[in-house]
Amino acid sequence: MSAPPDLPATGYAILGMLCFERELTGYDAKKWSDASLGHFYWSPATSHVYRELARLEALGLVAAREATPDEPRTKRIYRITPAGRDAVAAWVTRPTADAVVLKHPAALRVWLGHLVAREQVREIVERHIEQVETRLATIDESLEGAQAIPTDGLPSMELPCAVLRWSRAIHRADLDGARDLLRELGGGTGAAVTSDPTGAASRRRAPPSAG
């Protein structure tokens, strides 16, 4: 097995989608990544999807055809090539040290919550809870959709479903944590200290590396 081309993970993610479907357009890929991929990895911008598909085509990992007469309008429809399939398989097994990235805007704001009133911290958490609830519903929908897909000749949806359940569990933990935090924050509206009034505060050393 040869080393896979050194593409960004997003490229392999798009290539990976083409392993599940016989053909996809850029628009299809974007929809799919919004609905599913985005819950455990990333959902690239539409324009990014198109650019990535063009690169994959230049590398011979996907092949494009123009819409045929019975397709209503001009568009490029992509399918994976054998070389593309090999490349994905090689990439999947290539060991990596990449860690999970959890980019959590609400947590970042709460982290700085001492600068604002306690009530505003509660609001941040409450808004976040609503967001996650919506997201969990979306994940459930994707899960139902994936399970309903017939797999005649196409790969089983077993692992995609397992990954969606995995990510659902993670987002549920986020939700539970947010609710716990809201409880901790209590009902009080205590005002925050927004500055160091005297400027004479004593020194604090060394960010947390074990003390």
Place this chain on the structure above:
Amino acid sequence: MSAPPDLPATGYAILGMLCFERELTGYDAKKWSDASLGHFYWSPATSHVYRELARLEALGLVAAREATPDEPRTKRIYRITPAGRDAVAAWVTRPTADAVVLKHPAALRVWLGHLVAREQVREIVERHIEQVETRLATIDESLEGAQAIPTDGLPSMELPCAVLRWSRAIHRADLDGARDLLRELGGGTGAAVTSDPTGAASRRRAPPSAG
């Protein structure tokens, strides 16, 4: 309260660190974000930290001094300005629609696991489990460190600790999900799992037909 400057979130994250400490160097900020910020938001590259600090200084949100004679060598030491503190506070309360991004390389690879042998999927999950265990230990260390910090005149570490516990819960859910998945994948190297043997995923809904 005026609108905060339109910086990337990373800029506010760095500015935020300066709300907790009286002074920080770029190197300090990088260490801190590795140890703590990175578990719930992001840990920028070292060079990125320096560039961001330079921009914050140009905007008057931080002020720098050169190392004084009793500091051993030449370096820039930053402290937040009142304008910087105001900017962070305004940014914290500014409502945002940004969703959590969970960039999970192991999940992405498992998602494509049908392309490789079942045993290799198990290996991916096992390696991931080790990674997360290490990470959880790091989070615990940061938590202990943060709790041990004296807060004389400086902001309380209550919210940073709460956020660390929150992110710890999320990463624990990741770990639990990985272990469940490993169990689902079974000990064999062959047959696909078609049922839900452990019950761990029993929250899965019935499969109707949906988009």
Place this chain on the structure above:
DNA sequence: GGGAGCATGTAACGGGTTACATGATTGG
């Protein structure tokens, strides 16, 4: 037939990275 929104892109920008350069400190 015209507006709303679907679908497919292109161009330019900026955020974030890797690779590199350099001095200061520590320790074998």
Place this chain on the structure above:
DNA sequence: CCAATCATGTAACCCGTTACATGCTCCC
């Protein structure tokens, strides 16, 4: 005293974005 590591940046690159342009389709 030399090597390793700490520490501080700079430069170039590329991933991913936002903003924009354009044609098609549906439907009122």
